[in-house]
Amino acid sequence: MTSTTRDPAIRVRGITKSYQDLQVLRGVDFDVAAGSIFALLGSNGAGKTTLVRILSTLLKANTGTASVHGFDVFSAPGDVRRSISLTGQFAAVDEVLTGRENLVLVAKLRHLRNPGTIADEMLARFSLTDAGSRRAATYSGGMRRRLDIAMSLVGNPPVVFLDEPTTGLDPQARIEVWQTVKQLAEQGTTILLTTQYLDEAEQLADRIAILHKGTIIQNGTLAELKKLLPSVKVEYVEKQPTLEDVFLALVNDAGDTAGEATTSAGREPR
Amino acid sequence: MTTHVLSDTRTLTGRSLRHILRSPDTIITTAVTPVALMLLFVYVLGGAINTGSGESYINYMLPGILLITIASGIAYTAYRLFLDMQGGIFERFQSMPIPRPSVLWAHVLTSLVANMASIAIVTGVALIMGFRTGASVADWLAVSGILILFTVALTWIAVIAGLSAKTVDGASAFSYPLIFLPFISSAFVPTDSMPAPVAWFAENQPVTSIVDAIRLLFAQQPVGNDIWIALGWCAGILVVAYASATAIYRKKIS
Numbered sequence: 038m039t040s041t042t043r044d045p046a047i048r049v050r051g052i053t054k055s056y057q058d059l060q061v062l063r064g065v066d067f068d069v070a071a072g073s074i075f076a077l078l079g080s081n082g083a084g085k086t087t088l089v090r091i092l093s094t095l096l097k098a099n100t101g102t103a104s105v106h107g108f109d110v111f112s113a114p115g116d117v118r119r120s121i122s123l124t125g126q127f128a129a130v131d132e133v134l135t136g137r138e139n140l141v142l143v144a145k146l147r148h149l150r151n152p153g154t155i156a157d158e159m160l161a162r163f164s165l166t167d168a169g170s171r172r173a174a175t176y177s178g179g180m181r182r183r184l185d186i187a188m189s190l191v192g193n194p195p196v197v198f199l200d201e202p203t204t205g206l207d208p209q210a211r212i213e214v215w216q217t218v219k220q221l222a223e224q225g226t227t228i229l230l231t232t233q234y235l236d237e238a239e240q241l242a243d244r245i246a247i248l249h250k251g252t253i254i255q256n257g258t259l260a261e262l263k264k265l266l267p268s269v270k271v272e273y274v275e276k277q278p279t280l281e282d283v284f285l286a287l288v289n290d291a292g293d294t295a296g297e298a299t300t301s302a303g304r305e306p307r
Numbered sequence: 308m309t310t311h312v313l314s315d316t317r318t319l320t321g322r323s324l325r326h327i328l329r330s331p332d333t334i335i336t337t338a339v340t341p342v343a344l345m346l347l348f349v350y351v352l353g354g355a356i357n358t359g360s361g362e363s364y365i366n367y368m369l370p371g372i373l374l375i376t377i378a379s380g381i382a383y384t385a386y387r388l389f390l391d392m393q394g395g396i397f398e399r400f401q402s403m404p405i406p407r408p409s410v411l412w413a414h415v416l417t418s419l420v421a422n423m424a425s426i427a428i429v430t431g432v433a434l435i436m437g438f439r440t441g442a443s444v445a446d447w448l449a450v451s452g453i454l455i456l457f458t459v460a461l462t463w464i465a466v467i468a469g470l471s472a473k474t475v476d477g478a479s480a481f482s483y484p485l486i487f488l489p490f491i492s493s494a495f496v497p498t499d500s501m502p503a504p505v506a507w508f509a510e511n512q513p514v515t516s517i518v519d520a521i522r523l524l525f526a527q528q529p530v531g532n533d534i535w536i537a538l539g540w541c542a543g544i545l546v547v548a549y550a551s552a553t554a555i556y557r558k559k560i561s
Binding site: 093094095115118119121122123125126127128129130131132133134138142143145146147148172188189 | 395400
């Protein structure tokens with residue numbers, strides 16, 4: 038982690054990718070500074086997942102270069118895989134195994150010592166201790182996503198790819214994922230996340246790049262992006278609570294705190 | 308990375324074996340059809356079949372039944388592999404520093420264990436139904452060796468199906484012709500009772516030589532050329548299926 042603090046953790050130059058006639062990526066360039074959160078914002082079909090798959094060595098680009106944690110994704114895919122973890126759009130957990138067994142499996146495959154201890158720590162960190170001995174198939178969507186992210190973080194990879202980490206989650210589970218992402222960045226992990234939710238990029242990202250029709254059309258901090266529009270006009274608007282505010286207030290009242298609600302969700306047989 | 312091939316294969320095999328332990332019905336359903344066929348042939352049809360060998364009919368047909376067991380058992384490997392790819396866990400493994408062959412070998416070894424368990428059940432039922440052999444330990448080892456080689460060879464065909472299937476049904480449909488193949492062989496009736504073109508096919512397809520070799524080993528008779536033809540077929544299928552499967556796999560993951 039320390040060796041590359043000065044160089045960008047992710048460097049992408051001129052990446053193109055097409056499937057037959059369909060050109061998905063038409064020359065993508067960007068850098069992600071080590072220890073920062075970088076959001077790739079784009080609508081469905083913009084090419085976000087394709088780009089993440091290329092950076093995580095699952096897919097080869099047609100042209101262009103990319104390096105992750107100082108390793109070239111095409112010539113040193115093994116080193117890249119040792120430096121990253123990927124959380125895809127669909128929770129990649131083994132449903133037949135229990136939550137704990139899933140974590141032990143990943144710890145063993147990363148050749149870590151004491152996989153059992155690591156699994157227990159992860160279960161505790163993601164409020165899954167009570168559910169740890171249940172099969173992942175019985176988990177709710179939010180729990181499954183937490184387990185998925187926990188599996189990705191086993192072994193503390195310095196670079197983490199999160200491909201639409203909150204798609205399909207309820208507002209509470211979404212906020213839990215956001216908290217996890219923020220904690221990770223505080224510990225120095227570099228995070229590239231893709232999202233189609235503007236508020237998610239706004240909440241989390243140090244830098245935001247907008248991927249549209251296969252190229253990055255804008256790349257900057259939130260403040261920089263906001264400056265692109267006409268200057269701020271002061272208007273007085275009555276502040277109405279959003280439905281999300283109402284929902285979260287009601288739900289949190291019922292369950293006291295978000296943490297409490299999480300643990301009770303963990304016991305709930307679903 | 309190569310140093311981890313064995314340990315990672317072991318870890319991943321442990322994972323899929325756990326799948327089987329949690330749904331042992333896959334082993335039992337694999338054994339049910341061959342056992343039903345065995346009951347049908349021995350107690351319904353067998354009385355009218357003249358094998359000309361002087362052996363009891365169950366002794367005659369058990370080798371074919373064992374091959375049918377394997378042919379239906381490997382369908383589960385295609386199924387499990389297909390589900391892995393659908394569910395995203397396959398991509399997780401691909402994005403981790405796991406030696407690429409380990410992922411497939413884990414499924415192949417799991418298939419071997421599951422099929423040997425089904426074979427043990429079917430053989431147990433056959434013993435209850437009157438199957439008897441004076442085969443020595445060496446003969447049993449030879450039979451096991453052929454069955455293991457046959458299982459691994461067919462499992463690599465299952466890997467091709469699992470990797471290239473588009474639907475769950477497609478992933479297991481490939482096994483039906485394989486299950487059917489023993490019927491057009493010397494497994495249930497001597498080939499010389501068949502019309503000439505059918506007999507020619509039966510004589511020259513892999514199942515006949517494998518069945519004959521196992522049958523001769525159980526009957527403690529000299530196996531002659533049959534065993535070499537049988538091993539040749541198994542090795543040939545293994546090499547072709549393995550090469551195709553790994554080529555498809557490489558294409559899939561690049």
